[in-house]
Amino acid sequence: MKYLLYSDGNGNIFEDTSLYVVGRSGWDAMPIPDEDWIELPDGGNLYELPGRRGIGIDVETGDMRLCDKGWAVAAFIPPAHTGFYLAAYETMEDAPTLPLFCYTAAGWENDKFYVPAVRIERDIRQECSGYDQDVINSGVEHLVQAYPHNRLVKHLADNCALTYHCPAARNYFIGRWECPVPTSPACNANCIGCISFQPEDETIVSTQDRLQFKPTAAEIVEFTVPHLETAPYPLISFGQGCEGEPLLMWETIRDAIVEIRKHTQKGSININTNGSKPAAVEALMKAGLNSIRVSMNSARAEIYTKYYLPNNYKFEDLIESLKVVRRYGGWSSINYFVFPGMTDSIAELDALCDLIRETDLNMIQWRNFNIDPDWYLGKMNIADTGECIGIKQMMEAVHEEFPHVKFGYFNPPAERMKNFDVDFAH
Ligand code: SF4
Numbered sequence: 001m002k003y004l005l006y007s008d009g010n011g012n013i014f015e016d017t018s019l020y021v022v023g024r025s026g027w028d029a030m031p032i033p034d035e036d037w038i039e040l041p042d043g044g045n046l047y048e049l050p051g052r053r054g055i056g057i058d059v060e061t062g063d064m065r066l067c068d069k070g071w072a073v074a075a076f077i078p079p080a081h082t083g084f085y086l087a088a089y090e091t092m093e094d095a096p097t098l099p100l101f102c103y104t105a106a107g108w109e110n111d112k113f114y115v116p117a118v119r120i121e122r123d124i125r126q127e128c129s130g131y132d133q134d135v136i137n138s139g140v141e142h143l144v145q146a147y148p149h150n151r152l153v154k155h156l157a158d159n160c161a162l163t164y165h166c167p168a169a170r171n172y173f174i175g176r177w178e179c180p181v182p183t184s185p186a187c188n189a190n191c192i193g194c195i196s197f198q199p200e201d202e203t204i205v206s207t208q209d210r211l212q213f214k215p216t217a218a219e220i221v222e223f224t225v226p227h228l229e230t231a232p233y234p235l236i237s238f239g240q241g242c243e244g245e246p247l248l249m250w251e252t253i254r255d256a257i258v259e260i261r262k263h264t265q266k267g268s269i270n271i272n273t274n275g276s277k278p279a280a281v282e283a284l285m286k287a288g289l290n291s292i293r294v295s296m297n298s299a300r301a302e303i304y305t306k307y308y309l310p311n312n313y314k315f316e317d318l319i320e321s322l323k324v325v326r327r328y329g330g331w332s333s334i335n336y337f338v339f340p341g342m343t344d345s346i347a348e349l350d351a352l353c354d355l356i357r358e359t360d361l362n363m364i365q366w367r368n369f370n371i372d373p374d375w376y377l378g379k380m381n382i383a384d385t386g387e388c389i390g391i392k393q394m395m396e397a398v399h400e401e402f403p404h405v406k407f408g409y410f411n412p413p414a415e416r417m418k419n420f421d422v423d424f425a426h
Pocket of ligand 1: 187188189190191193195196197243244245274369
């Protein structure tokens with residue numbers, strides 16, 4: 001058993017050796033099986049949770065009780081890892097809503113921090129040890145000079161790489177792997193936890209600001225062709241955290257893809273999207289799109305709709321978008337927001353299996369849901385999350401039923417779409 005962690009409110013974290021830490025699933029606190037723990041991976045962070053008291057198991061009595069020594073602590077686990085349990089705490093009356101990050105349980109043992117999680121992705125493209133700021137700065141200088149009139153390169157430099165420290169933008173300026181291509185200032189959904197736009201009356205802020213202009217196809221082609229031509233495992237991705245919905249810009253994206261493919265056949269072209277416009281997806285497949293990643297908090301239409309609050313599209317549209325891509329021989333993934341207590345419910349497992357069968361899905365990207373758990377369940381009006389089996393068991397059940405469906409965290413380059421187990425030792 002791992003000891004509970006607490007914060008003294010001054011940025012210092014301590015272990016409480018009178019309490020073993022527990023995890024949270026939905027609204028319930030529960031012990032975490034020993035085999036589910038891994039050391040907090042490099043690049044992970046620990047957060048103090050203001051106005052919240054940690055829940056633990058008393059080492060002496062075995063009873064569950066609150067830690068009154070300080071504030072609760074949670075872990076933000078780095079990309080490529082999926083958390084099995086949320087941090088367990090009791091929220092005080094006037095506690096502030098937590099910002100849009102993930103809050104995984106964290107414990108302490110033998111001078112080390114631990115989290116209940118699994119490394120779900122072998123790709124090392126977002127390892128924090130792989131980023132050298134000097135290399136990024138000289139890449140920014142070089143490429144901004146190379147494209148002096150390109151608003152998109154300037155946005156990726158000033159905002160994404162140097163302000164938001166976006167891993168994808170930093171990789172672009174290092175000249176490797178996946179290059180982000182945001183295009184859309186607008187969106188046709190109103191996600192409760194939107195990371196690029198939060199309504200004025202919300203107390204939390206979006207983690208990025210939304211793009212303020214519509215790039216032209218020429219601006220997109222100018223910097224993406226050289227990237228596809230020169231980067232290792234080259235991939236460009238429309239649909240980023242700093243924009244709205246890219247399918248609202250499908251004509252520009254179509255024209256860009258057609259022009260890109262006149263200059264190079266190298267690499268892969270992907271779109272991260274809410275999948276709301278299957279006809280637009282078909283036009284992009286005809287133009288040369290290679291893969292799609294559709295984001296969802298749930299494979300259940302009612303849970304999806306309550307969170308995405310879609311304008312003029314419905315859950316069935318994103319199912320159709322996934323099917324269109326497979327019909328054209330493309331690679332399809334879902335960007336699956338993992339929330340212990342919701343994602344691992346029996347009802348969700350059934351719905352996910354139906355989705356995989358109906359869409360012939362290639363890959364599930366098991367991504368930690370970056371949202372305040374109380375705020376999410378409260379906004380969704382969910383008091384009882386139903387019977388749950390555990391995130392780890394959920395993954396095992398899906399793998400057993402669909403062994404061909406790949407698990408990961410990132411969009412695969414062309415080499416991995418051909419052979420997912422290719423040894424791409426970057
Ligand atoms: S689909 Fe994306 S951009 Fe649109 S509201 Fe949801 S999170 Fe925000």
